[in-house]
Amino acid sequence: MSQPNSTPTPKLFYTNLNSVRVSVYASIDDKFCWADGWRIDGDVYGPHCKLSDTLPARIKLQDLGAGKSPLSSAIVPDPCPWSAELPATYKVTTNISQKDKLIQSNVQQLAFKTLTTNSGKLQLTDLNGFTKRWVLRAAAGTVSSALSDGGEECRELRLSRIIVDPDTDDYSRATEQGLWIIAVCNPSESTLQQQLDSLSPWPCVACCILPAETDLNNIQQPDDLLLGTYITNNQVVPDWAELIIADAIDPIKFNSRWDSSVIPVIAHQLTSYNNDRNAREKCAALQASLAPRTNYAGYVISKQPLY
Structure with missing residues (x-):
């Protein structure tokens, strides 16, 4: 041979x-x-x-x-x-x-990953083997700002980071210092497989968010990467989506569409915030605005549209 x-x-x-x-x-x-x-x-x-x-x-x-x-x-x-x-x-x-x-x-x-979805929720298993519900709360920003103190405040607040088009340095630092990342990506058709494969090994990536119109028919989806989609207005949820991020502009309309979803739903809101503690308060306010109708898989905020 x-x-x-x-x-x-x-x-x-x-x-x-x-x-x-x-x-x-x-x-x-x-x-x-x-x-x-x-x-x-x-x-x-x-x-x-x-x-x-x-x-x-x-x-x-x-x-x-x-x-x-x-x-x-x-x-x-x-x-x-x-x-x-x-x-x-x-x-x-x-x-x-x-x-x-x-x-x-x-x-x-x-690294060993245990973040999964189950019955419309996110769940995480600890080193003792106990599995419990995990609610995602995150604010858009940079890895550098979140890790300026070694990530201590974000861990205290249980606050994650939304990162648009993160790079290898972001993943490496977040993995080493302990920061969950929601990776918002918009790859071309020719680079989609490569980008998903490159994301999969990093344990800090809670999920990868893709536009709803992304075609994954010829893509081999990595086993250890949760794929989510960003839904606006009346867009149809794609078959490949394992979780959904949707704008919670009107709480009544939001609950009407999403409170019975079998796929985990993360509520998103555009708002202003000047530090991580303030951002965490805004996540709590978003959750309160949608309660007591239901509890969603997460509550995230950003200053600019995700796409």
Whole structure:
């Protein structure tokens, strides 16, 4: 068999996440056949967290034996899922070899995500395995302003950030220091797949918001990325939407349309605010204006339209 032209960075994924253990895997394309001597080894090292003194452990990646392509795994005990309060990450070192000759080494970041949707709500599972409802409250702004104090005030207020077209530096800082991000994106058709794939590994991304008219028919949606849509007026909710952001201009009309939605709904309002504490108060006021009719999945504000 001919030699592959280049060696890719291994794909990392995990399964069976619970409070006791998680199975972490590393794999490469099936053109690198196990039968031709290709192997992956390495280790998972963590957790690493600026807000905790937890000692990291190093767990070896073990080759899983004969198969179509190389696959290795490690069982990580007592995994620590990522959250703004405990932004834990792991470093995964992978070594790709062929017939015992090292070809390539890589170090990648991995984090365990537990934010999901359920019955019209958002829910989050902590490191003890307890799942509870999580209400999103966020204000549009910058990562820099939210992290000017290391993110302490936003954590105290339980306030997240809406970021329009965030970049890698935003994701990296928010992941390390503990800040939930709502990524508002408007990619072209040619860059959509790449952008979704690049967003998926970052645990700080609570959800990615796309215009309702975005066509995902030929897109492979990442498993670990919640996709939401921004709905205005009488737009139809696209089939791919896992959550909805909608303008709450008139509380009566808003409740009439959305209070029975089976998809989580996040109420959005244009308003002014001069700091994060004031922004959090505006989120609370928005929630109060829509109560007691129902409780939505979140309440977010911005000074400018999202699109």
